[in-house]
Amino acid sequence: MKDICTRFNNSILFFIRAFLYLGTYAILFSLMGIENRQVRVLSRTSVIMTVMYFMALLFFNNIYGGFAVGRSPRKKILQGMELSIIFSSCFTYLIFLIMNVNEANGLKFRFASFGYFLMAVIANALFIWFMTMAGTRFYNWIMPPVKAIIIAGNMEDGMRVRDTVDSFRHRYRDTEAVIYNDPHIRKKIDESGMVFFYDVPQKERAELVNYCYRQMISVSLNPVISDIVEMTAEERMIGDMPFLFHHSLIMTFEQRVIKRLMDISISFILLLITSPLFLIFSIIIKTEDGGSVFFRQKRATVRGKVFEIIKFRTMKENVENVSATKDDDRITGIGRFLRKYRFDELPQLINILKGDMSLVGPRPEMLENVSEYEKQIPEFRYRLRMKAGLTGLAQVMGKYNTSSRDKLILDLMYIERFSILMDIRILFQTVLVLFNAEDSTEGF
Numbered sequence: 001m002k003d004i005c006t007r008f009n010n011s012i013l014f015f016i017r018a019f020l021y022l023g024t025y026a027i028l029f030s031l032m033g034i035e036n037r038q039v040r041v042l043s044r045t046s047v048i049m050t051v052m053y054f055m056a057l058l059f060f061n062n063i064y065g066g067f068a069v070g071r072s073p074r075k076k077i078l079q080g081m082e083l084s085i086i087f088s089s090c091f092t093y094l095i096f097l098i099m100n101v102n103e104a105n106g107l108k109f110r111f112a113s114f115g116y117f118l119m120a121v122i123a124n125a126l127f128i129w130f131m132t133m134a135g136t137r138f139y140n141w142i143m144p145p146v147k148a149i150i151i152a153g154n155m156e157d158g159m160r161v162r163d164t165v166d167s168f169r170h171r172y173r174d175t176e177a178v179i180y181n182d183p184h185i186r187k188k189i190d191e192s193g194m195v196f197f198y199d200v201p202q203k204e205r206a207e208l209v210n211y212c213y214r215q216m217i218s219v220s221l222n223p224v225i226s227d228i229v230e231m232t233a234e235e236r237m238i239g240d241m242p243f244l245f246h247h248s249l250i251m252t253f254e255q256r257v258i259k260r261l262m263d264i265s266i267s268f269i270l271l272l273i274t275s276p277l278f279l280i281f282s283i284i285i286k287t288e289d290g291g292s293v294f295f296r297q298k299r300a301t302v303r304g305k306v307f308e309i310i311k312f313r314t315m316k317e318n319v320e321n322v323s324a325t326k327d328d329d330r331i332t333g334i335g336r337f338l339r340k341y342r343f344d345e346l347p348q349l350i351n352i353l354k355g356d357m358s359l360v361g362p363r364p365e366m367l368e369n370v371s372e373y374e375k376q377i378p379e380f381r382y383r384l385r386m387k388a389g390l391t392g393l394a395q396v397m398g399k400y401n402t403s404s405r406d407k408l409i410l411d412l413m414y415i416e417r418f419s420i421l422m423d424i425r426i427l428f429q430t431v432l433v434l435f436n437a438e439d440s441t442e443g444f
Contacts (some may be wrong), residue, residue, distance in 0.1 A: 031120040053092040060084035146193030148172035153199035198222040232416040267352040299364035301388040307356040310347040360423040361389025362411040383411040396429040
């Protein structure tokens, strides 16, 4: 039985995904249809709602990764699916409310069947939880973990990557870290099912990747600058010769205008919505130690331009101005809460309105950090090719204490792949960051 499931695992997982998506649709429409006949029968309302539901579900699945069993951690799948269904259901419910304004149901806009809608959202949340658990167990049953090896430029990096890979025990086992010049490297590759490369010199990496390809062994490459150039290049033929063409990012006039309009409109709306929080946090911060409410610090943005960032003060006043660490005794009581849920970043909406920052972009670093990082990684200055942002790819994919090298790679991937659609995607993905606050008190 297991052998048959293993042979047809992709098909089985496809049907599990289809059952999940159709199940959420059936739950929403069944409950909404209790009070609304036009929803449970074939009608203009039900057809339009159905089309809008699956279009929204496709959009949000693309943003949050969908039911990516075997590729993403169970927690991330669960959170992403829950948000996808909630946003899709809310969008569909809004369509229903709009279409419900007619002569038959009344010409006044009202929140009809809200109780049933809420029941559907809760029922779908439970259904997604069950399907995620079942789907993950099924995948782990038919796809046992493979032996993995980490090939790194030095043992310190190798051990750090091994610790990360070890957290995916359902996918990898007996993980070993080695240096790229280990004399037994090829023998160890032959004994592995997955090879991770991290910061290996280009020449040696190319040779070892070719060897893995020859032996039909899967590889995972931590990108370097040249990889990003290749990833963002387009295929071109010069005569009968294939080339990869890459040109450095130059935002078009239309992109700059749209991005700026997004910054102004969204930050203004968020400031209005969060204004009560500004008042509450200001009172608590002032009451706790009588110090200033806001913290200002010089940061670097596009082309090295220096501006003064505004944040809620989360540390005691007149302390050493260095990045915070976990359990830092300089952090105040309210400061720990603000950092955990990123509320300390809210005043940066003012920076965005002023034009100092954008909603999405590389995070603005302390000037002291910029100088230090450029000494260690000269390419670090490349992230100053775009205006600094409140959130970014490094924030939604990494952590506060992600290494400077990996943050740089993520920032450059964003810069070279920039599009307005990508900005929208990152803004929605930022919602997930609020659910993962365990390392938020660390400053980088």
